Amino acid sequence: MAFVYRTPRTPIPLNGRTGVLLINLGTPDNTGYWGVRRYLSEFLSDRRVIEAPSVVWQPILQGAVLARRPFESGANYARIWDKEKNASPLRVYTEKQAELLKERLSNEDVPVAWGMRYGKPSIAHAVDELMDQGCDRIISIPLYPQYSATTTATANDQLFRALMKLRGQPSVLTVPSFPDHPLFIKGLEESVRRKLASLDFKPQRLVVSFHGLPKICVEKGDRYREECERTTAALRTALDLTEEQMPLTFQSRFGPMEWLKPYTAEFVSKLPDEGVTKIAVITPGFMADCIETLDEIGNELREEFEEVGGEKFALIPCLNDDVAAIDLIEDLTRKAMRGFSTAE
Ligand SMILES: C=CC1=C(C)c2cc3[nH]c(cc4nc(cc5[nH]c(cc1n2)c(C)c5CCC(=O)O)C(CCC(=O)O)=C4C)c(C)c3C=C
Ligand SMILES: [Fe+2]
Numbered sequence: 001m002a003f004v005y006r007t008p009r010t011p012i013p014l015n016g017r018t019g020v021l022l023i024n025l026g027t028p029d030n031t032g033y034w035g036v037r038r039y040l041s042e043f044l045s046d047r048r049v050i051e052a053p054s055v056v057w058q059p060i061l062q063g064a065v066l067a068r069r070p071f072e073s074g075a076n077y078a079r080i081w082d083k084e085k086n087a088s089p090l091r092v093y094t095e096k097q098a099e100l101l102k103e104r105l106s107n108e109d110v111p112v113a114w115g116m117r118y119g120k121p122s123i124a125h126a127v128d129e130l131m132d133q134g135c136d137r138i139i140s141i142p143l144y145p146q147y148s149a150t151t152t153a154t155a156n157d158q159l160f161r162a163l164m165k166l167r168g169q170p171s172v173l174t175v176p177s178f179p180d181h182p183l184f185i186k187g188l189e190e191s192v193r194r195k196l197a198s199l200d201f202k203p204q205r206l207v208v209s210f211h212g213l214p215k216i217c218v219e220k221g222d223r224y225r226e227e228c229e230r231t232t233a234a235l236r237t238a239l240d241l242t243e244e245q246m247p248l249t250f251q252s253r254f255g256p257m258e259w260l261k262p263y264t265a266e267f268v269s270k271l272p273d274e275g276v277t278k279i280a281v282i283t284p285g286f287m288a289d290c291i292e293t294l295d296e297i298g299n300e301l302r303e304e305f306e307e308v309g310g311e312k313f314a315l316i317p318c319l320n321d322d323v324a325a326i327d328l329i330e331d332l333t334r335k336a337m338r339g340f341s342t343a344e
């Protein structure tokens with residue numbers, strides 16, 4: 001392999017320069033069949049996400065799965081698409097988080113870039129952007145509050161894949177997950193209190209819904225479930241709610257395997273029979289609203305709940321571009337910056 005050397009547009013200052021890279025999952029470029037197919041093909045070909053051997057999985061993926069799923073997913077994306085910006089909410093909020101973080105760091109002249117694990121803008125593009133601004137050290141923040149090999153680790157893999165090609169590599173600090181960071185929990189607590197104050201009903205349950213994961217991943221050592229439990233326990237304490245009042249569930253199954261339980265849709269569908277007809281749902285596995293929160297919970301779960309007798313349903317928004325989200329990301333950045341210091 002030929003290693004690339006590109007002269008940065010801005011030379012590296014004598015004492016170095018730190019830049020911040022925000023990483024999120026990624027999203028299709030448009031809601032059409034080919035746009036969604038390209039995105040799903042890249043996503044579901046990731047061996048961190050589907051561990052089955054390629055010779056087995058690729059024919060299934062490129063055949064049955066990608067013949068159908070882009071139509072379904074495209075229609076779901078179309079329901080939540082930001083038409084003004086012609087982008088998915090995940091992309092819009094991630095860009096906004098990067099802009100607002102940049103403002104917070106403007107006195108220190110710390111460049112901020114953002115990249116997506118799948119689709120555009122790529123992580124490699126974001127690294128180029130930072131290096132062009134003279135950065136020889138990068139703080140990388142995967143925007144997943146709870147660690148999973150299927151999200152955090154693959155974001156890190158992709159960053160190091162980009163660096164593998166470079167002759168002059170920057171130093172990199174990858175920020176760990178932050179399941180019960182006090183600013184994260186405070187942001188969630190405030191968002192719950194704000195939403196509850198705006199409702200014309202008092203929810204009987206605050207259902208917590210995290211993205212699911214095949215059970216086998218946890219059995220093999222992925223610490224995701226444990227970190228979801230840490231987030232939930234800290235938020236219960238902050239809101240002074242019991243396990244019954246604030247149950248933990250997992251949404252989004254894919255494929256025939258068993259995933260983490262209880263499944264959100266099954267759990268919520270049983271509530272009206274138990275006399276629970278008014279609920280609020282919070283999704284603290286996501287730093288930004290996306291198809292999983294706005295469509296799967298905000299549209300699909302709401303409809304399912306109402307069909308079985310649910311009367312009132314509220315979705316608590318993710319932290320998105322709230323001050324609380326930027327306070328948290330700024331704190332993660334500033335603490336990581338200390339880790340980069342080489343001063344005595
Ligand atoms: C085997 C499949 C999947 C695993 C494992 C998985 C883990 C996982 N994903 C997130 C966060 C997000 N996932 C999103 C969308 C999404 N996820 C899968 C499949 C798996 N995820 C699919 C097929 C899709 C696409 C949508 C669809 O077709 O249903 C998103 C939203 C992206 C957006 O553009 O809005 C996020 C965010 C986590 C946190 C996680 C493991 C812990
Ligand atoms: Fe997912």
Ligand SMILES: [Fe+2]
Pocket residue numbers: 251252253292296
């Ligand atoms: Fe989903």
